[in-house]
Amino acid sequence: MDILSGPLHGPIGPGRNDRVGRVRLVWQLVVNGIITGSMCALVGIGFGLIYSVGRFFHFAHGMVFTLGAYFVYLFSSLFSLSIQFSIILAIIFAPFVGCLIEIVVYRPLRGKGAGSLVILIASLGIYVVLQNTISIVFGDSTKSIRAGAVHEGIVFCGAHITTPQMAMVLICVLSVAMLTGILHKTRIGHLMRAAGSDPGLAAALGIDINRVILYAIVIASLLGSAAGILTAVDVDITPSMGLQPLMLGVIAAIVGGIGSIPGIGLGGMLLGIAYHLGVWKISSQWQDAIAFTILLVFLLIRPRGFLGRRINGAIL
Amino acid sequence: MEYLIHICVLICIYVILAISLDLITGYTGMLSIAHAAFYGVGAYIAAIMSLNLHSPFIVNIGCAATLSGLLGLLVGIPSLRIRDDYFVVATFAFQVIILSILNNWMSLTGGSMGLSGIPQPQILGFRISSHLHFLVLACLFCILILWISLRIAHSPFGRVLKAIREDEIFAQAAGKNVAAFKILVFVIGAGMASIAGVIYAYYIGFIDPTSFSVMESIFIISIVIIGGAGSLWGSVVAATVLVVLPELLRFIGLPGAMAANIRQIIYGSLLVAFMLWRPRGFLGNYGFHR
Numbered sequence: 001m002d003i004l005s006g007p008l009h010g011p012i013g014p015g016r017n018d019r020v021g022r023v024r025l026v027w028q029l030v031v032n033g034i035i036t037g038s039m040c041a042l043v044g045i046g047f048g049l050i051y052s053v054g055r056f057f058h059f060a061h062g063m064v065f066t067l068g069a070y071f072v073y074l075f076s077s078l079f080s081l082s083i084q085f086s087i088i089l090a091i092i093f094a095p096f097v098g099c100l101i102e103i104v105v106y107r108p109l110r111g112k113g114a115g116s117l118v119i120l121i122a123s124l125g126i127y128v129v130l131q132n133t134i135s136i137v138f139g140d141s142t143k144s145i146r147a148g149a150v151h152e153g154i155v156f157c158g159a160h161i162t163t164p165q166m167a168m169v170l171i172c173v174l175s176v177a178m179l180t181g182i183l184h185k186t187r188i189g190h191l192m193r194a195a196g197s198d199p200g201l202a203a204a205l206g207i208d209i210n211r212v213i214l215y216a217i218v219i220a221s222l223l224g225s226a227a228g229i230l231t232a233v234d235v236d237i238t239p240s241m242g243l244q245p246l247m248l249g250v251i252a253a254i255v256g257g258i259g260s261i262p263g264i265g266l267g268g269m270l271l272g273i274a275y276h277l278g279v280w281k282i283s284s285q286w287q288d289a290i291a292f293t294i295l296l297v298f299l300l301i302r303p304r305g306f307l308g309r310r311i312n313g314a315i316l
Numbered sequence: 317m318e319y320l321i322h323i324c325v326l327i328c329i330y331v332i333l334a335i336s337l338d339l340i341t342g343y344t345g346m347l348s349i350a351h352a353a354f355y356g357v358g359a360y361i362a363a364i365m366s367l368n369l370h371s372p373f374i375v376n377i378g379c380a381a382t383l384s385g386l387l388g389l390l391v392g393i394p395s396l397r398i399r400d401d402y403f404v405v406a407t408f409a410f411q412v413i414i415l416s417i418l419n420n421w422m423s424l425t426g427g428s429m430g431l432s433g434i435p436q437p438q439i440l441g442f443r444i445s446s447h448l449h450f451l452v453l454a455c456l457f458c459i460l461i462l463w464i465s466l467r468i469a470h471s472p473f474g475r476v477l478k479a480i481r482e483d484e485i486f487a488q489a490a491g492k493n494v495a496a497f498k499i500l501v502f503v504i505g506a507g508m509a510s511i512a513g514v515i516y517a518y519y520i521g522f523i524d525p526t527s528f529s530v531m532e533s534i535f536i537i538s539i540v541i542i543g544g545a546g547s548l549w550g551s552v553v554a555a556t557v558l559v560v561l562p563e564l565l566r567f568i569g570l571p572g573a574m575a576a577n578i579r580q581i582i583y584g585s586l587l588v589a590f591m592l593w594r595p596r597g598f599l600g601n602y603g604f605h606r
Contacts, residue, residue, distance in 0.1 A: 121604070125586075125588040128534060128583070136574055288413075300397060303397065
């Protein structure tokens, strides 16, 4: 089910009762948790950014993740371009689809004064259409981009980690830092925060709300497709591969506080670690149930998340 | 002929599902992605009880409706604290958790293998064995539930539900116990959906978790929205159209695997198109405005 954790690489120790083996197991699970956490944080940050700026839930965001992966597959395997070049092309094309969704569907809906629920339903529809289109074009079967067998990866402080996984963690940390900087220090960031905190006032001051939301979608889609591409290079791809990161990303965004970028990053990490440490005590099949139980607890007790402020204020 | 009857039974099942969701989503304005979960719980309870306890049909359907209703109470509780988008996510969480239980509680639900060999039901000594018998049974339940729902919709109770949908604070100010109404409509809707599940389990004789997935929930939502939120007859019409439409694709000669995808593409794009041009659906009176 979970694509990034996979089976534990390498020997863990003579037995689970062995203390050294147990410490190594827990450490490997924590590292796996950080990797999964980075993936859901990357998706969740985009989801949260779009909600903060445009006040709607963009469920089709999960498809940008899948599309990033499939564009790499398309260019590298079918057009036989080099993998590096394919990744560059994919990171251009996947956000393009995100923008297309915004321009063709969300923008007209906002123009008609549609509520957030209408946009949410439309985004569910888009998700269903895109996923099934990919199924028809590429087939339902699992595809693989990486050449050769699954590699163990390098050993980092006693835990195995592959290069794409390391890139995922790095990109996640970098994008949390950069996005926080952009939102508070640059003009585009100020525009996005203005549009998010009071769209009416922002429009009255001459800010083009539609364009600002488009910026947010571009940034979000870049991060989402980057996560998808790294997953695709690391493991296999399927048409439904975007659902899991989307769900975890939404949970990370809500648990961390949907308006707070560092909060979502932190939420993603904690969620990822909880997701994998669950394997240690409970069986791995219950990972999704654990993640969604955490979500329900937060929704009931603290719906704004641990770093978020007002839930409808969308303050970044 | 068998094939036509099969389609009609499916239509009856989806009419029940759509009507029950329409009470929750169309009348009360709470969009829920957990409906396939109630449907699945009904099917599984009927299957488990008839396989392990050999209990009669009537008892099973009563138990399924009661337990599913209790589950509906649980799912309804978050609606008291969160609303709109966030409530949708909460129901989504319930859907995933319940599906995860169906998938992983091996000893009770058979996991992803599902449960097979569900015996044919017996009602007052009469054995429901052929497709035609099932059609009569499904139709009876469908009409019964449609009748109950119409009664609910046109009663003072139904008017309070609409008031909650239009303006919750106003309904509260008018002295209505909004919390109780919201929870109660969830209990009723969940109970009705489980009856569709019971009929499905007995009819097919085999159930597995894939029939009750998130996609199934979105399909039921599509029926309600395309038919028109807040219109029970709209749900009936849309359920018929959306069940029959993909079957027509078979006659064009599409390969089976692709037909499933095209079916989902059809209702996905219908969902987007209706949101863009007619959010209130064919016959509805509620366009998710707020």
